[in-house]
Amino acid sequence: MTDTFEPKIVAFLCNWCSYAGADNAGVARMPSPANVLPIRVMCSGRVSPxxxxxxxxxxxDGVLVLGCHIGDCHYISGNHxxxxxxxxxxxxxxxxxIHPDRFRLDWVSSAEAPRFAQVTQEFVEAVRALGPLAEDGW
Amino acid sequence: MREQICKLVAEKLPELAGVVALRQTAVGTAPYLFREGDDLSQLVLEPRYPLPSVVSMLQKRYPEARFGVVARGCDARALVEMAKRNQIDPERLYLVGFTCSAEQAAECYCAAPAPDTAGWPQAMVVGVPVAGAPPNPLVAQYEEMSLAERRAFWQQQFAKCIKCYGCRNICPECFCEACALEDPLWVEAGMLAPPFPMFHLVRAMHMASRCVACRQCELVCPAHIPLTVLYDLMRRDIGELLGYEPGADIAAAPPLSLTLADGMVHGQDQLL
Structure with missing residues (x-):
C-alpha cells in the first residue's frame, strides 16, 4: 500500500510571492510534485487555522502554507x-x-522558483514517509 | 470573608449603579445586580460562576453606568482579557476582589487565586492571598506521550462530546457575535463526534492568547472532557512563543493582533 501511496498535499500560496514563485517554477520547467494542490490566497495571513x-x-495528508519572506509582505505586516x-x-x-511533519510553514518569494520546487519536493517526501493520515486514525 | 465583602459592597453601592454578584434565595443561586437598599445577606460567593460575562452585558446595555463586580482571581483575569478586546470598560468598573481558598486553588490548579489589581483603575481585594497551586500534572506528563497515545487519548475524549456548546457558552472570552463553531463551513452541523475534531481544534486555537484558565468549560462539560489540558498547553505555548500571559497585564496588547514590530516571536528565528 505504502509503496504506491501518493500523498495529497494542500498548499496555501500567497498571491504576491509564493504563487508567482510556483508559476515561475512551472515556466522554468522545474520538476515539482503533482501531489500539491495549490490554493491561491491574497496573503498567507489570510490562511486561518x-x-x-x-x-x-x-x-x-499534509498542508503547506507558503508566504512572502518577513519584511517582503505585500500588505506590510500580513505575514506577521x-x-x-x-x-x-x-x-x-x-x-x-497529528505528526508535526504533516504541516509546514515556509517562505518562498516570486524569484525563488527553485526554492518552491525544493520545498514542495521535500514536503511531499516527508509526508509520503508518514503514510496516509487516515491510517493514523484521524 | 463574605462579611468583609458585603461591608465593602455596602460602602461602595451609593456611588455605583449596582454590584454584580451571586444571590442566593429559596429558589437557588443566580447572578444578580445588587442595588442600594437590596438585602446583602443574600450575597453569596459560591458556586463559581463567570460573572464577567454579566458585567459585559450590563455595560453594553447601559453605556453610562458604573458597576461593581465581586470577582475571584480568574474572574479578574477574564475581565482583563475582555477589557483588551473592548468587551468591558475598566474605567466604569469597581472590582471587589476576593481570594479563593487553598483547596479551591488546588482543585483548579490555579496559579493565581487572588485577583491582581495592578493596572485596575478602581479595585480592592478582600482576604489573605493564598499561594498558587501547582499546575495540572497531566500537562507535564503530556510531553512523554507518543503521538499515537495522544491521538488515542483525545479520540476517546472527543467521542464523548455531545456538542452542547456548553464550553463555549460559559466561557467569558467567547463573546464573538459570529462564532466559527456555528459556521457549517468549519463545523458540520448535526454530526456527533465527527471523525475529525474540528469543533475542539478550532476552539483550542481561538483560546490561544485568550484562555485565562478559569476552568469553567471543564466544570460545565456534561461529558467530562478534560478541555483545560489542551487549553493549558496552548497557554504554555503562547507564553513560550510570544511571551504573553493571558489575563496577567492589562496594559499588554494581545500578541496575535500585533505586528512583529510591536511584539517579537520567541524562539522562531529559523523562520525569519
Whole structure:
C-alpha cells in the first residue's frame, strides 16, 4: 500500500510571492510534485487555522502554507500574523496526535522558483514517509 | 470573608449603579445586580460562576453606568482579557476582589487565586492571598506521550462530546457575535463526534492568547472532557512563543493582533 501511496498535499500560496514563485517554477520547467494542490490566497495571513484544519478533515495528508519572506509582505505586516499563528497550530496538531511533519510553514518569494520546487519536493517526501493520515486514525 | 465583602459592597453601592454578584434565595443561586437598599445577606460567593460575562452585558446595555463586580482571581483575569478586546470598560468598573481558598486553588490548579489589581483603575481585594497551586500534572506528563497515545487519548475524549456548546457558552472570552463553531463551513452541523475534531481544534486555537484558565468549560462539560489540558498547553505555548500571559497585564496588547514590530516571536528565528 505504502509503496504506491501518493500523498495529497494542500498548499496555501500567497498571491504576491509564493504563487508567482510556483508559476515561475512551472515556466522554468522545474520538476515539482503533482501531489500539491495549490490554493491561491491574497496573503498567507489570510490562511486561518480553520482552513488548515478543514484541509486535513477533507482528506489532505499534509498542508503547506507558503508566504512572502518577513519584511517582503505585500500588505506590510500580513505575514506577521502568519508567523505568530501557525507555530501555535503546529503544536496543537501534535497535541492531538497529528505528526508535526504533516504541516509546514515556509517562505518562498516570486524569484525563488527553485526554492518552491525544493520545498514542495521535500514536503511531499516527508509526508509520503508518514503514510496516509487516515491510517493514523484521524 | 463574605462579611468583609458585603461591608465593602455596602460602602461602595451609593456611588455605583449596582454590584454584580451571586444571590442566593429559596429558589437557588443566580447572578444578580445588587442595588442600594437590596438585602446583602443574600450575597453569596459560591458556586463559581463567570460573572464577567454579566458585567459585559450590563455595560453594553447601559453605556453610562458604573458597576461593581465581586470577582475571584480568574474572574479578574477574564475581565482583563475582555477589557483588551473592548468587551468591558475598566474605567466604569469597581472590582471587589476576593481570594479563593487553598483547596479551591488546588482543585483548579490555579496559579493565581487572588485577583491582581495592578493596572485596575478602581479595585480592592478582600482576604489573605493564598499561594498558587501547582499546575495540572497531566500537562507535564503530556510531553512523554507518543503521538499515537495522544491521538488515542483525545479520540476517546472527543467521542464523548455531545456538542452542547456548553464550553463555549460559559466561557467569558467567547463573546464573538459570529462564532466559527456555528459556521457549517468549519463545523458540520448535526454530526456527533465527527471523525475529525474540528469543533475542539478550532476552539483550542481561538483560546490561544485568550484562555485565562478559569476552568469553567471543564466544570460545565456534561461529558467530562478534560478541555483545560489542551487549553493549558496552548497557554504554555503562547507564553513560550510570544511571551504573553493571558489575563496577567492589562496594559499588554494581545500578541496575535500585533505586528512583529510591536511584539517579537520567541524562539522562531529559523523562520525569519
Amino acid at each position: 480553520e482552513m488548515v484544519l478543514r484541509a486535513f478533515r477533507s482528506g489532505a 500574523r502568519t508567523i505568530k499563528r501557525m507555530p501555535l497550530l503546529h503544536n496543537l496538531l501534535s497535541y492531538v496526535g
